[in-house]
Amino acid sequence: MLSRTVEFKQVRRFVAYGWFVLVLTGCAAVPHRTATPSTASPQPLARIVVATPDPDHDLLAQLLAGELALSGADLKAASQSYDKAMMISRDPEVAGKAAALAIAIHNPDAAQRAIDRWQVLGATPAQLAQARAQLAVEQGKTEEARRQLSALITSGDKDAWRMFGRVLIGSRDQALAANLLESLATPDRLPADPKAWLAMSELGEQLGRHAYAQQIADGALKRFGTAETYAWAAQLKLNNGDRSGGLSLLRQAQVKDPDNIGLRLTYASLLGQSGQYAQASHLLEKGPQNAQTYALRAALAANAKDNKTLEQVYKQLSQSPDDVRNASAYLLGQLAEVLGRKDEALKWYDQVPDDDDHAFDADLRSAILLQDLGRSAEAHQQLAEMQTDYLDQPAQLRRAYEVDADLYLREKRYTEAIDSFSHALQVAPDDPDLLYGRGLAYAEIGKIDPAVADFRRLLQVKPDDIDASNALGFTLADSGRDLSEAERLIAAARAAKPNDPSIADSWGWLQYRLGHLDQAVEVLRNAWQTGKDADVGVHLGEVLWKQGRREQAQQVFDEVRRVDPHNVTLQQTLKRLQP
Structure with a gap:
């Protein structure tokens, strides 16, 4: 029987400088003429001369060139343009960007020149220390990097520790960065700010210094005891395979901040992964709701096969504020389908915005529902429109043709199914699912040769396809041809x-x-x-x-x-x- 389970990223602040020097020429005396009418006076702009500097001394031109190079990811050209621009400009930000670009392309001479220029133009002590530390790390000068980073974290700048982290995370030498982190970002030096402690702990984890990361996380937990410190400590436990410890800490984090949606989602997700669906669902029912909480609640109820909770989630979500409901139109459609409310599902799918990630899937589901509701002509019309709309998107186009073909199969309109499968195969040649579907359709109308050809081609593309072996074997047996081959094929499928x-x-x-x-x-x-x-x-x-x-x-x-x-x-x- 035939069957189938069917890196350089910089905030680009455009600094526009330029000048136009307008030189008005002196007015020449015009002789007085009384015998003939006076002629028209020259237009004033015709007497203006615009002085333009050469490109190397034109600040606007250099800044434009630098930004264009950046947009094309040509860091070397951008660095060269900004190197010229900083010598013309009086803006310290231009020099700062020149320094950052020079460091990014590993040009220490240009970087030092830009840092010196930046200092002249008024860079703060923290900015200079950060740039010099980056340059030292780039050059592998450990002691100089340590000295500059120490100057940075003692500069008093409110962003000093964030700048410190940026120096280390951008280092090519991860071992050097890790050593500097451990020697400088110690508990006695870190500020009374839990965010700084957590940032350093996370940086240590990224750099492979797990013991350091754990030490700082434990220190932050003991000193501050905030929900965020509990959550990060939980994450480290989970990273180390301690699921029980991680869940315990997450529970405490959630108690500290019960209205924190992110914490509730994380904790509930982990509970769900452990099979504790009821506990996870109970946790999410309380407190503020958004599109994500409703989605996870629905997923938990579906996994638990709890239709009563699905009904509850559907009712609450359909009555939620406009922004939440609009963002959840696809989920509402899915829930309505699961609950057997096909007409309602159609209405929700119709409300999925065109720019939603689920817009295409919503349209597909609508077509399937239309057929289920006895509106086959509308279903095929919708799919025809999708085939036009997604003409330049092969994956979506293939799927639209395939669903169209599947619907024709369900209607036993095998000729139309073959046509749709053939269109899909033009988009995705030798696709196993499409070959299988078309082979089934050919077999159903007695076109055995093309059916056998599709099944044989499928087995060439995917030799281990058990369903294809069975389909080809059955088709041969049913038509009374090549029975020895049919026996071999079906026996192999039966063994699998x-x-x-x-x-x-x-x-x-x-x-x-x-x-x-x-x-x-x-x-x-x-x-x-x-x-x-x-x-x-x-x-x-x-x-x-x-x-x-x-x-x-x-x-x-x-x-x-x-x-x-x-x-x-x-x-x-x-x-x-x-x-």
């Missing part, structure tokens, strides 16, 4: 999936084609009793009929009719057996 009823059906049908009727009945009866698949029942009934056991066959056919009253295979089989 011994309990799959569809493969058992193929094997039983093959035995029937080989004339092994008793064996066919045994295999098909087991498959029928396992899954009550209508097509399996039809095959069993036909074999029983051929054995002369027509009463038993009729009983099976009657049961198939109860399972699937409109089964086409049954109708076709009865016409053949009872002409």
Whole structure:
């Protein structure tokens, strides 16, 4: 039977400088003429001369060139332009940017020149210490880097520790950066600011100094005891594989700041990963709600197969403030679908904004729902519009064609399905799922050669595709051709999936084609009793009929009719057996 489970980033502040020197020429005397009318006076602008500097001395030109080079990620050219610009400009920020660019391209001479210029123009002590430390770290001068970093953290600048961290995180020599961190960012030097402690601990973790990171985290927890310090200490526990310890600390963090949505989401997510769905859901029910809390609550309830909670989340979310509800239109559509409210789901999917990450998926789900609601023409029309809208996006275009084809398969409109699958294969040649789907459609209308060709091609592309092996084997067996190959293919599929009823059906049908009727009945009866698949029942009934056991066959056919009253295979089989 055929089946398928279907680095240089800089804040760019444009500093525009330039000048135009307008030189008005002296006015020449105009002779007085009385005999003839006076001529028109020259236009005033015609008497203005604009003095423009050469490019190397034009500040605006150099700044523009530098920014253009940056936009093209050409740091070397940008550095050269800013090196020239800082010598013209009186703005310390231009020199500061020149220094940063020179360090980024590993040009120590240019960097030192820019730092010196920056100092002349008025850089703060902290800025100079940061730049000199960066240069020293770049050159591997440990003691100079240590001296400048010490000057930085004792400068009194409110951003000193942030600047300190930026020097080390940008270092190419991670070992040097780690050593400087451990020797300078010690508990006795760190300020009375939990954010600085946490930043240094996180930096230590990034640099591979886990013991240091833990020491600073423990110190911050003991000294400040804020929700953030508990949360970071929990993160370190989790990083080290201590899930229980991490959860305990997160619980304390959440108690410290019960309205912190980020903490609640993190804690609830970890509880959910541990299978504690009810506890996680209870945690999220309390306190402020946003789109993320509703989404996680829905996911937890779905994992727990808790439809009552899903209903509750759906009701609360549908009545939430406009901004939350609008951001959750796709989730509302999903919930409505799960709860069997297809008309409501359609309305929610229609409200998903075009710029939403789920806009494409919402349109696909809408098409599927339209068919489920008996509105197939609208479903295919929507998919046709999507195929136009996503013409320049191959992944989405392929999916739109595939869903269109799948809907045609469900409607048993096999010719249209083949057409849609063929369009999709033009977008994604040799795609296994598309080849499989088209092969099924060809087989259903009796076009065995193209069906076999698609299945064979699929197995060339994906030799271990069990469903394709089964499909090709069944198609060959059903058409009574290449039965030895069919036997090999179905046997391989059966070995891979011994309990799959569809493969058992193929094997039983093959035995029937080989004339092994008793064996066919045994295999098909087991498959029928396992899954009550209508097509399996039809095959069993036909074999029983051929054995002369027509009463038993009729009983099976009657049961198939109860399972699937409109089964086409049954109708076709009865016409053949009872002409």
